[in-house]
Amino acid sequence: MLDNTVEVETPEHVRFRFRAAGPTRRAWAYLIDLLVRAGVLLVVEIVLLLATGQHLRSSGAVFNGGTLLALFLIEWGYFVAFEALWNGTTPGKRGLRLRVVKEGGYPLSFMDVVLRNLLRTADFLPVGYLLGVLVMTWDGRFARLGDRAAGTMVVIEDPVRVAPPIVLEPPPSEAEIESFPHRIVLPLPEREAIELLLRRRDLSPARRLELADMIAPTLQRRWGVRLDDPVRFLALVYHLAVGGAAPSRPREVPPTQIGDRP
Amino acid sequence: MNRTQDEFVAARKPAWDELDSLLAKKSLLHKLPPVSISRAASLYREICADLMRARGAGFSGDVIDVLDSLSARACAALYSAPPARSAGLRALITTGFPTSVRRHARFMALAVVLFVLPGVLGFVGAVRSRGFAIQLMPESMVAQMEKSYSDLGHGRAETTDSMMASFYVYNNVGIAFRCFATGLLFGLGSMFFLVYNGLLIGVVAGAVTAAGHGRNLFTFMAGHGAFELTAIVISGAAGMVMGYALIDTGSRSRWDSLRAKARDLFCMIMGAALMLLIAAFIEGFWSPSSVQPVVKWVVASLLYVLVLSYLVFAGRHSSARPGR
Numbered sequence: 029m030l031d032n033t034v035e036v037e038t039p040e041h042v043r044f045r046f047r048a049a050g051p052t053r054r055a056w057a058y059l060i061d062l063l064v065r066a067g068v069l070l071v072v073e074i075v076l077l078l079a080t081g082q083h084l085r086s087s088g089a090v091f092n093g094g095t096l097l098a099l100f101l102i103e104w105g106y107f108v109a110f111e112a113l114w115n116g117t118t119p120g121k122r123g124l125r126l127r128v129v130k131e132g133g134y135p136l137s138f139m140d141v142v143l144r145n146l147l148r149t150a151d152f153l154p155v156g157y158l159l160g161v162l163v164m165t166w167d168g169r170f171a172r173l174g175d176r177a178a179g180t181m182v183v184i185e186d187p188v189r190v191a192p193p194i195v196l197e198p199p200p201s202e203a204e205i206e207s208f209p210h211r212i213v214l215p216l217p218e219r220e221a222i223e224l225l226l227r228r229r230d231l232s233p234a235r236r237l238e239l240a241d242m243i244a245p246t247l248q249r250r251w252g253v254r255l256d257d258p259v260r261f262l263a264l265v266y267h268l269a270v271g272g273a274a275p276s277r278p279r280e281v282p283p284t285q286i287g288d289r290p
Numbered sequence: 291m292n293r294t295q296d297e298f299v300a301a302r303k304p305a306w307d308e309l310d311s312l313l314a315k316k317s318l319l320h321k322l323p324p325v326s327i328s329r330a331a332s333l334y335r336e337i338c339a340d341l342m343r344a345r346g347a348g349f350s351g352d353v354i355d356v357l358d359s360l361s362a363r364a365c366a367a368l369y370s371a372p373p374a375r376s377a378g379l380r381a382l383i384t385t386g387f388p389t390s391v392r393r394h395a396r397f398m399a400l401a402v403v404l405f406v407l408p409g410v411l412g413f414v415g416a417v418r419s420r421g422f423a424i425q426l427m428p429e430s431m432v433a434q435m436e437k438s439y440s441d442l443g444h445g446r447a448e449t450t451d452s453m454m455a456s457f458y459v460y461n462n463v464g465i466a467f468r469c470f471a472t473g474l475l476f477g478l479g480s481m482f483f484l485v486y487n488g489l490l491i492g493v494v495a496g497a498v499t500a501a502g503h504g505r506n507l508f509t510f511m512a513g514h515g516a517f518e519l520t521a522i523v524i525s526g527a528a529g530m531v532m533g534y535a536l537i538d539t540g541s542r543s544r545w546d547s548l549r550a551k552a553r554d555l556f557c558m559i560m561g562a563a564l565m566l567l568i569a570a571f572i573e574g575f576w577s578p579s580s581v582q583p584v585v586k587w588v589v590a591s592l593l594y595v596l597v598l599s600y601l602v603f604a605g606r607h608s609s610a611r612p613g614r
Contacts, residue, residue, distance in 0.1 A: 038365050042338040044358045093453030100460040104467060133362055134369050138378070139556045146559060149471035150479070173474055176545045177532070178552065188355040190303065193296035216348055223350040270294055 034169050034181065036133040046133065047184040048169045049126050051161050054182055058157075060120030065102045072098040107145040112138050125185045131169070140178040147174035191227035196263050204264060207253050214269035218247075222262050295349045302340055306360055309333040313363050334364040385605030387561030390554040391524060392601070394531050401527035404484040405519070409492035416496025423497040426489065435494050436501040439510065455574020462518055463566045466525035470559050473529020476536055480529025487522060509583045512590030513576050516597045517569035521562040528558035565597075 033045045076094045110118040116128035116136050128136055128144070151160030151172045160172035169181040214222075225231075225239055236259055244258035247265060255261040312330045315322065322330070341357040391398060415422040423432050465487060472479020498507045532548060532555055539547035572593075577586075 036362070038338075039369070040335070040338060042341065042361065042365075044338075044341060044361045044365070046358075046362060090452065093456035096453070096456040096460040100456070100463065104463065129366065133365055135366050139552065142556055142560065143552060146467055147471050147474060149468050150474040153472070153475075177474065177548050179545075179549050185359070188352065188359050190299055190356050191350065191352045193299065219348075220350065227350060227352065 049182040049184050057120035057124045060123050064119050111141045144174035144178035194226045212269040386557040388604040390557040397527040397530045401523045405488040408485045409488040412489040412492025413496040416493045417500050432497045439498045439503040439506045451575050458570035458573045470525040470529040473532040477530040477533020480526045484526040514569045514573035516593040517565045521565035524562040
């Protein structure tokens, strides 16, 4: 299985998983940061021009000096400053919901930030982060050279939420339950398939019906059950096999976002 | 106890939301009131248990994802990195930097050789033949160098000084950082840049000397050289330390071997960067000033003594304590 999850074990021996960010997503974040840096430089230039009252062509020493200093700060300081102050994120990383963390899942220390960002120069070799991307493909965490040296990784922080419960509405009738065998065993992959289908919010009813129609006949044949509505059939199977939320008290659980920080 | 997923979620969700809101308040947990911190810690343990339970029971992916991300965030907040303090900078200057330089004295020696030897070669070569200099640098650049040192000693306008200071910050710190970072290629990049920069500086000095302005040049360079040249050597040495850690790993993996050196590398490169900042200011404001050459030479000698004795002696009393 092609997998980008990284498992981390805490001192409590709890294991949890991160999703490591791949080169594409990080390249987009880098692009945003590049634009931000260009924008900052532009603003500095305009301010310098206005302050010194000079034209670009006859640009004087103050203008040149200011530009060089700004260039230096932006080239070497931008990532260090943001990752240190914003706990492993930069504007571009925030835009793509990325964060740099230690391999153990902890926040970065200033030393890690400095090392991983100074070594960008090595990752950039020979041109356009070619070496960095090559090295990333070697590693389950997509760590570039700087990441490896500092022991860091870039993780995805997409908001995740608990899917709504599978509610059978109206409650199953006696006849429906009677039509099923006494005991239903649902293998895990099938159960997961049904859950995926019934818990997803982004499916239109028509599409849900269409998909359910592809799964339901197999199961209907297995237990010799006939039911006109394949979606209801699958929900019924799930409730009988797993036991869902008690249908007598339908709840409105609002989808709560977890993990999404503004 | 044998609850279904939906019942489990309904029962546990308030605790998850509570921890989520605690974490959302401040990304730094230690800024919350103590009650909230201990509450967060106990919620974190509960949620770790929830995660194990959800995984064991084979609950659907979304529940596990939520618990994964929540426990990961809580763990990061509870076990956060030591906060950066201003004392860190002081410790870097008083002990961290000089002791880590001394700890890698052999690489320092190698870096000096790699930097100075090509420098001497370049100098001698360029003094003896202009053709040699032109082989290594564009002729126009050689000519410009010769010209710019032909009449030093009048001083520059102050605005030009500040511009040049910025230029030296940009250029020299950039060179040093590159010199360090390319050491990741098993030290080869650092070695190359040390030799290259040494050679270049030697050739410039040689060409200017051949044109008869050597005195001007060395008077100019003497003051900031103490900081600038030393800092470039230190960055090169740090790069080689990094490269060698990847080669001679002891019983560690390559990257673990490098990470064991991370603190030293950090101290060396940050120290070098600070030295280059000082160098840029000297180079921008002092070196081109119209002060008498004699004074410049005396000051330069003092600066050399200062830099060397700092690197040799600073932080000795606490160097028995191994760096973290």
